[in-house]
Amino acid sequence: MSAIKGKSRNRRQNGPLPQGGVASSSSVAEVLTLNEAAAYLRVPETEVLRLVQLQELPGRQIGDEWRFLRAGLQEWLRTPARKSGKEALLALAGAWKDDPDIEHIVREVHRRRGRPTPETKE
Numbered sequence: 001m002s003a004i005k006g007k008s009r010n011r012r013q014n015g016p017l018p019q020g021g022v023a024s025s026s027s028v029a030e031v032l033t034l035n036e037a038a039a040y041l042r043v044p045e046t047e048v049l050r051l052v053q054l055q056e057l058p059g060r061q062i063g064d065e066w067r068f069l070r071a072g073l074q075e076w077l078r079t080p081a082r083k084s085g086k087e088a089l090l091a092l093a094g095a096w097k098d099d100p101d102i103e104h105i106v107r108e109v110h111r112r113r114g115r116p117t118p119e120t121k122e
Helices: 003-014 034-041 045-053 070-078 085-096 102-112
Strands: 031-033 060-062 065-069
Touching: 031 034, 031 070, 034 045, 034 065, 034 070, 045 065, 065 070
Parallel strands: none
Antiparallel strands: 031 065, 060 065
């Protein structure tokens, strides 16, 4: 059997992609376009782009196009949502509120920066 016949047979076994270029469920595409990622997450493309720009959603821009790993989107969905910057800072501040050394640490930071300590500030 020649190499050409073997290639031809493999092409027929795998078959062309269905209309729209999306692989069937039996051979799920590992790499998704922006449109496919939005459809997978069931959100508008603009929301996917917003999440990518906030560095919340994993994706790569190649030229003018975006690509997403299906596994990356699945992992993102499994991971609890991060708190916003303000919420995270407030949670962190709350964690320090009962720390017996926090006043000393704040005074030391002010001293090193050459600033008056909060107690002497008027």
